[in-house]
Amino acid sequence: MxxxxxxxxxxxxxxxxxxxxxxxxxxxxxxxxxxxxxxxxxxxxxxxxxxxxxxxxxxxxxxxxxxxxxxxxxxxxxxxxxxxxxxxxxxxxxxxxxxxxxxxxxxxxxxxxGGQRDLATKVLRHVSPAFAEDPVRILRLARFAARFADFTVAPETVALMRGMVAAGEVDALVAERVWQELSRGLMENKPSRMLEVLREAGALQKLLPEVEALYGVPQPEAHHPEVDTGIHLQMVLDQCALQQAPLTVRYACLCHDLGKGTTRKEDLPRHIAHEVRSEKLARGVSARWKVPSDCRELAELVAREHTHVHQSGAFSAEARLRLLERCDAWRRPQRFAELLWACECDARGRLGLEGRDYPQRERLAADLAATQQVDLAAVSAAAIQRGAQGADIGRAVQRARLAALQAAA
The missing domain is CATH 3.30.460.10 (Beta Polymerase, domain 2)
Structure with missing residues (x-):
């Protein structure tokens, strides 16, 4: 023994x-x-x-x-x-x-x-001052806050984390560990709590300054009753959790509005062309934390196209076809489906609009399905028989897809 x-x-x-x-x-x-x-x-x-x-x-x-x-x-x-x-x-x-x-x-x-005491009173508290020796623990605590959303963080633990940030401990974190903890936090029951705790500790400004910049930035109240862009982001992430969205969708939602944090004050509360800025900033965040390619690519796509998806109910068949083309929907149908999912979470991540209908998702998915029925080989062969070459064959395929969209309307 x-x-x-x-x-x-x-x-x-x-x-x-x-x-x-x-x-x-x-x-x-x-x-x-x-x-x-x-x-x-x-x-x-x-x-x-x-x-x-x-x-x-x-x-x-x-x-x-x-x-x-x-x-x-x-x-x-x-x-x-x-x-x-x-x-x-x-x-x-x-x-x-x-x-x-x-x-x-x-x-x-x-x-x-005293772990049982803190479970009973729903408090996240550090064990000893040695907590301050490992900066990953700030991220871990924020992740636990997202998992146990009704727990509060002990004031002395918040003070300790702020001291760690001030001492530069967060600056020494390696990208792989940051992404590991951020991605796990995004997949918890209430991802917004992770952002709240990181903000309270002063760590969000260090790790995701593009997200920190969203707080306090107003949006048009007609579309965003919650007004504050940072609060909107939190609501969108919690919608992702409510819908049990995959990590790709949740990360894309994290990055979808980053450009609003760089809108000039004189242009507020409107955010003209924020999509282009959001795409660029999302690319930078992904590079900084070595985000996997599936998450990175969807984040850039959602940042660039989410407004177009929202507005697509008023689009002509030609405009919807161009949207499918920009999204590379025929070659990447799963990614396109995740784009639509992220857009629905964005639309529902708004005060009082959490249960709103989002017909754009079903409509654009149906558009893709209709165009997927086009027999590309037959269309190409017919075009070649008529003497078409190169780009003319591509235009024939485009016309056939447009006809399929119009017929399905």
Whole structure:
């Protein structure tokens, strides 16, 4: 029998106490050396610190450890794992009290830092001042706020995060970790809370200054009863969550109105040509945080075309055909469908208009379907038989698609 003790820790304990499904199990072993683990049949997998695979379940098990800050940023840590590291010491290095609980093999909860209290009062609170040593924790806390939307952030934790931002810790974050946390936050139940918490900490200005610039910027009240562009963005993101939209759509919605933050004061509350500016700014955000190509491409498309989609109910068949062409809808039908989805979330992310109909989505999807029925090979062959070449063949295809649109109207 091994002489060490194994504990379930972190999110699994938290979610069990909340009555939520447990997705992942994190295990910590106390009182063991790496050799003890090997002798017990565990398989080593860790590089930076000792992590092992359980010989039967193949779940990861980590030795209890402490950590010490050695340099700025996410990677600047030295770890110490040894048999004399206690469970309380291991839990102390965790970010939030609700994540710093453990459960022993008998099911007893070990809670040295008040996690159960903070679950009961719905508070996100840091465990110790060591929270300030890892800037990723600001993003993680904002993500948890988006998941547990009815939780508040403890005032002392907000103050600590502001101090971290002021000290330049956020500036040391690497793009991959920022995108990992931002993307996970966008996929939570209430993404707007992530933006709110990042703003309160002063981190949104550092990470997404283009989004920060939207707050306080007015829009025409006739189209935007909520008026404030930043509030509109939050409402759009929450519409995405309500509709269970994929990450591509949620990221595109995050970027769709960025150009409104650069509208000249004398042009407010109108935002003439903000779409062009939004597309350019979206491209910059994607490059900064190394956003995957599917998210990046949809974000630029939505930024450029969302106003046209909104207005398409008044378009002629020719104008709708040009919209399909600009969106490369025939080669990228799934991306076009996601464009329409993002536009619907945008239209419904407005005060009092959350349940509005959005016929543009169905209409343009039907337009694409109608034009997809055109037999391109037959149209091209007929054009060639008439002596058409090069661009003339393309124009024949365009006429056939236009005829299909007109017939379906």
């Amino acid at each position: 091994p002489k060490f003790q194994t504990y379930l820790v972190g999110g699994a304990v938290r979610d069990r106490l909340l009555g939520l499904p447990v997705q992942d199990h994190d295990w910590v072993v106390v009182g063991a050396s790496p050799q003890d683990m090997l002798d017990a049949g565990y398989l080593p997998v860790g590089k930076d610190f000792p992590v092992f695979l359980h010989p039967d379940t193949r779940e990861e098990v980590a030795l209890a450890r402490t950590e010490r800050k050695t340099a700025a940023g996410y990677h600047g840590f030295a770890f110490h794992a040894a048999p004399d590291v206690t469970l309380e010491q291991d839990l102390a290095r965790r970010d939030l009290t609700i994540n710093a609980m453990a459960q022993d093999e008998a099911g007893q909860v070990i809670d040295p830092y």
